[in-house]
Amino acid sequence: MKAAVLVFPGSNCDRDLAVAFRAAGFQTEMVWHKETALPPGTDLVGVPGGFSYGDYLRCGAIAARSPVAAALRNHGDRGGYVFAPCNGFQILTEAGMLPGALLRNAGLKYICKTVGLRVEDTESAFTQPYEKGQVIDIPIAHHEGNYTADAETIARLNGEGRVAFRYVNTPNGATDDIAGVLSSNKRVLGMMPHPERASDPAHGNTDGAALFAGLAQALVAV
């Protein structure tokens, strides 16, 4: 089971993500943004949180056009798993790998706190260890987490079971309380909250650990 974590100038959750992947049993390599290929045999790509390229232009817009982005897109196109928390989610929407956009938080403030998330769909590798409707506590830390998409896209995401998580009390104005979205094959997950920051007893909260365990379980079964 091989994972790669992309590293952009300004990434700041890349090592946290690698720690969570390794704890779940993935052999994990860091991949610099200038690379044009992923390590051979990569099963899972992590697109980490942070402030890639200083959040200039729009969060994630420059990273979505970086050399490594083409390799990331190929990985997704051939059915590879991608986990993208926070800035990673912003990068995937900018790259067109997930629908919608992340706008500035409704209150125009950076928000850093732990929030309740309801698990909405348990048919993906990421969410299968949870119970449908289960509420988990996961930290957020962002100023552009206001998920927005047109009504048709929101209806499609809801209808296809592609809303992985919803906020219990939406902190950022996200449409339909959406906190995390899956691709149509459910192998790509983008979410604003950070499960990798709630996956070790030392974090004081392990609600996120099951997500990484679920991924490992799905990949062992392949």
Ligand SMILES: NC(=O)CC[C@H](N)C(=O)O
């Ligand atoms: N923690 C993060 O990944 C921050 C995401 C993004 N740069 C924002 O502030 O919205």
